Amino acid sequence: MNTTITPVIISGNHQEAFDLNKLTSFIKNIHQHFPSLQIDDYLTRIENTILQRDSYTSEQLTNLLILEGLSNIHELEPDWTYFCAQIYLTKLYKEAAANREYDKSQKYGSFYQLIEILVTKGLYHSKLLDQYTKTEIEEIGSYINPENDRLFTYIGLRTLADRYLTRDFSKQTYELPQERFLLIAMTLMANENKQQRLELIKEAYWAMSNLYMTVATPTLSNAGKPVGQLSSCFIDTIDDSLQGIFDSNTDIANLSKSGGGIGAYLGKIRSRGSDIKGFKGVSSGVIPWMKQLNNTAVSVDQLGQRKGAIAVYLDVWHKDIFSFLDAKLNNGDERMRTHDLFTGVCIPDVFMEQVETRGDWYLFDPHEVRKVMGYSIEDFYDEEKGNGSFRQKYWECVSNDQLSKEKVPAIEIMKRIMISQLEAGTPYMFYRDEVNRQNANAHQGMIYCSNLCTEITQNQSATTVEEQYTEDGKIITVKTPGDFVVCNLSSINLAKAVTEDVLEKLIPIQVRMLDNVIDLNTIPVLQAKLTNQKYRSIGVGTFGWHHLLALKQLRWEHEEAVQYADELYEKISYLTIRASMELAKEKGSYSIFEGSDWQTGSYFEKRGYLSKESNLDWEQLKEEIKTHGIRNAYLMAVAPNASTSIIAGSTASIDPIFQKVYSEEKKDYKIPVTVPDLNSTTTWYYKSAYFIDQRWSIKQNAARQRHIDQSISFNLYVQNTIKAKDLLDLHLTAWKEGLKTTYYLRSTSSEIEECESCAS
Numbered sequence: 001m002n003t004t005i006t007p008v009i010i011s012g013n014h015q016e017a018f019d020l021n022k023l024t025s026f027i028k029n030i031h032q033h034f035p036s037l038q039i040d041d042y043l044t045r046i047e048n049t050i051l052q053r054d055s056y057t058s059e060q061l062t063n064l065l066i067l068e069g070l071s072n073i074h075e076l077e078p079d080w081t082y083f084c085a086q087i088y089l090t091k092l093y094k095e096a097a098a099n100r101e102y103d104k105s106q107k108y109g110s111f112y113q114l115i116e117i118l119v120t121k122g123l124y125h126s127k128l129l130d131q132y133t134k135t136e137i138e139e140i141g142s143y144i145n146p147e148n149d150r151l152f153t154y155i156g157l158r159t160l161a162d163r164y165l166t167r168d169f170s171k172q173t174y175e176l177p178q179e180r181f182l183l184i185a186m187t188l189m190a191n192e193n194k195q196q197r198l199e200l201i202k203e204a205y206w207a208m209s210n211l212y213m214t215v216a217t218p219t220l221s222n223a224g225k226p227v228g229q230l231s232s233c234f235i236d237t238i239d240d241s242l243q244g245i246f247d248s249n250t251d252i253a254n255l256s257k258s259g260g261g262i263g264a265y266l267g268k269i270r271s272r273g274s275d276i277k278g279f280k281g282v283s284s285g286v287i288p289w290m291k292q293l294n295n296t297a298v299s300v301d302q303l304g305q306r307k308g309a310i311a312v313y314l315d316v317w318h319k320d321i322f323s324f325l326d327a328k329l330n331n332g333d334e335r336m337r338t339h340d341l342f343t344g345v346c347i348p349d350v351f352m353e354q355v356e357t358r359g360d361w362y363l364f365d366p367h368e369v370r371k372v373m374g375y376s377i378e379d380f381y382d383e384e385k386g387n388g389s390f391r392q393k394y395w396e397c398v399s400n401d402q403l404s405k406e407k408v409p410a411i412e413i414m415k416r417i418m419i420s421q422l423e424a425g426t427p428y429m430f431y432r433d434e435v436n437r438q439n440a441n442a443h444q445g446m447i448y449c450s451n452l453c454t455e456i457t458q459n460q461s462a463t464t465v466e467e468q469y470t471e472d473g474k475i476i477t478v479k480t481p482g483d484f485v486v487c488n489l490s491s492i493n494l495a496k497a498v499t500e501d502v503l504e505k506l507i508p509i510q511v512r513m514l515d516n517v518i519d520l521n522t523i524p525v526l527q528a529k530l531t532n533q534k535y536r537s538i539g540v541g542t543f544g545w546h547h548l549l550a551l552k553q554l555r556w557e558h559e560e561a562v563q564y565a566d567e568l569y570e571k572i573s574y575l576t577i578r579a580s581m582e583l584a585k586e587k588g589s590y591s592i593f594e595g596s597d598w599q600t601g602s603y604f605e606k607r608g609y610l611s612k613e614s615n616l617d618w619e620q621l622k623e624e625i626k627t628h629g630i631r632n633a634y635l636m637a638v639a640p641n642a643s644t645s646i647i648a649g650s651t652a653s654i655d656p657i658f659q660k661v662y663s664e665e666k667k668d669y670k671i672p673v674t675v676p677d678l679n680s681t682t683t684w685y686y687k688s689a690y691f692i693d694q695r696w697s698i699k700q701n702a703a704r705q706r707h708i709d710q711s712i713s714f715n716l717y718v719q720n721t722i723k724a725k726d727l728l729d730l731h732l733t734a735w736k737e738g739l740k741t742t743y744y745l746r747s748t749s750s751e752i753e754e755c756e757s758c759a760s
Contacts, residue, residue, distance in 0.1 A: 005051050011058040018050060027065070030086045033150065034079045042068060062091050070154065070672050075661055075683065078674040084154040092161060095173035107149075108176060111141025118174060123166055124183075125226045131190045136198065140186060143202050144178045148209040152177070153649045155664050155671045160647045164220050181208040184215060187223040188516045203509045212497045212506050214543075214644035216489040218259045219517065228259050230517045232639070233451040234528055235263040235485035238289075239462035240270055240367060245289055247465070251484070252293065252310060253300045254524040261309040263451035263485075264293065267346060267378050268462060270367035271319035283367075285320045287336055290327060294338040311342040313430060313449035315378055316351050316413060317394070319363045319406060325416045328424040344428035345417060346449055349382050350391045352431075352735045354410035355728075361410035362398045372402050379446055381436035390433060418727050421745035422720065428454050429742040431735055438740070440603050440709055441535070441633050443595040445483055454741040455637040455713045456487040458537055463527045481527035488517045488532075489539040491641050492572065493648045495547035495676065503575055507540065511579040514538035515587075515631055536590040539637030539710060540576050542569075544650035546657050547676050550685040556656060557687075557696040566703035573636060573707035574616045580631045581624055589629025598630045607706055637710035640743070650676050653713055654704065656689040656697070689717035690748055694730050702737035711740040720749035 007018040024043060031039050045068055050056065056064070069084040094104045100117060102109035112134055118124040132140070152160070157177070166175035166183075175183070185204035189197045207213050214220070222228030234255050238248045252262050270276075272285030290312055297310045314324045325345070327338045354361050370376050377397060382388025397403055417427060428450065435447050435457045445459030461482035468477045490510050497506055518536050523529045545565075546556070554561045584590075597603035601622045604610050609618035638654055645652045646664070657675050660683065664671045675686050694716050701714050716730055727745075734742055 008055040073672040078678045081153040085152045085157045107146045112137045156647045156649045183224040188513045211648040230521045232489045233261045233487045237265045237460040237462040240268045243465045251525045256300045261452035263311045265449040267315040271365040274365045274367045290338045294340050297340045311452040313344040315346045343426045346430045346432050349433045355414045363406040382433040425744040435740045440597040453713045454743045455639045457710045458485045459483045483531045484528040486532040491541040495544035507575040508579040535633035537634040541638040543641040543645040545654040546651040550682040562699045565700045569704045569707040583631040584629040590633045593629045636708045638712040640713040713743045715744045717746045720747045
């Protein structure tokens, strides 16, 4: 070692000689919280590296400490991630203190001063200072618990800091992690009764800062700010008219600009070769409109953070289905490709039956069906498994000689679906009959498709233009608004909330927070705003399922895991429904409660809650809802949570892990990561997704789905060498087990971009 060099440490305009004792003291101070880590070799490497150069900036020194720590992360010493997080936190504390002019040893400065500064800079909404007095804000600031910063892994903290903490326009640090959580709590509880809202803010902060739950990424990013909205995903039903198609494109662009992900149902649009105003064969079908949406997805990004994300859905009986299924393939006519859209197929039971029996399938033009038959077959579903109005209408169309139709083997369409899935990961599968059979609000509408991440299933209808006229020099457009679906999401961190037994306290807080998003949101599409108020739909979800199984020492491929999924999600369902009912007592029920499955009690009968032995009093809850109503028409949805589960230090959604030790690659850095709570016991319960028998995943999800009134972002993981008959068997099993949707088919050869719009 060359001891003749005494490097200089440069911090801003200040320089000082490198002091090994000072650095050692700093590292040992952090190490006392992680005594199991061996730091002697780490300290030696740090010292040797520093003494090889004449000078370091404080930024370079911090990065060196972190990178050397991260290089130690492996299966036997996973806690280096928490060690490195503490080093990075010290950097954030120092930067925030310098920018806000307080003593960095305090870690957190004045919360009121932070709000004042960022309101002045235009980064926080001025109403924060109007809605709360200085005394109230100072009281709220006292809730901050800096110790909860110790809960972050390094990758979790970096994700939160890089994407969600509020910085000024020159990227300088102002807001710290606990302040972001507190700002969200303040924002969501602003309109609550003043006698209780400070207590409600404290509860919401407790839930988020302890990482018992996460909010959706738009809420995490935009709460308290003057721009952006708080909801995650939207679903539009596009009308079969030129005006309707272009109006929808504009609506989708506006929502994308505000940070929303979009699902769009194309099934009402006439097919290629259909007539327009009686002129035969002139329609170009859905692909050109998909091209328009593809351009929108690329050109209108989400608040500059990521490109627009749009999923389009089409019925499997639509004449354009083959070109639709080919739209994401990497070969063929580029004029027919929409690589930046995600695709989903709407599948009735009768199609899966025809696939299984190798029967024929018939393709129709929806416009011609409406004209000849006087109805739209997409407006029907099978009310019972194997029997109902959809198949009746479908076979009526097949047998009507006035309708033009194409006959193809059902298995040929299924083959094209599977080819596209193996190459591109999509189309998603939407089992429309099961979805509509379980729709608690079927008295008010129909569900045609799901959203960008397949967890939202709510009533939909197209917005139509009735007339346009001029009046007093202005152009007036009169529209009949359709049900333009909005989903408001947050998710329970199962591994933490269940093991620390806080579900009963947590879920009512979560439901209240989500319900408040509905009233606070500024949605730039009016029909979406109206639908949001009409249904008051929320989506309580979960993540950390594999993490929880590992902690409970339950093997994924075992009946015990299936049984546990059934029991746990029944409890979550009960607590969520009860919380919404209690909120209805306080604030009133959603406007179209009368006639719903909630009001009639059939919601509970359909799921067998009233006829089984249970320690949950479903009968009493059913009766209380009949009396008091329920606040939200739709309540539960399990989203992908890719980024928010990283922040919370757990596993994503209900998915199995990829690898026990891996690298998280970002634009400008690569971070070694281990799965959570990895040790000599849990390691045996972490099995890679690609080596798990997917039939066990389907069984688990079927048990879970019974208790979720909407749907679940459920991925299938397969080797790229899978045989067609085995993949077909997985799809048939998923359908027979009563799954409502499946999300990506993730094969070892496909690269799939995570959906962050629905992360919660």
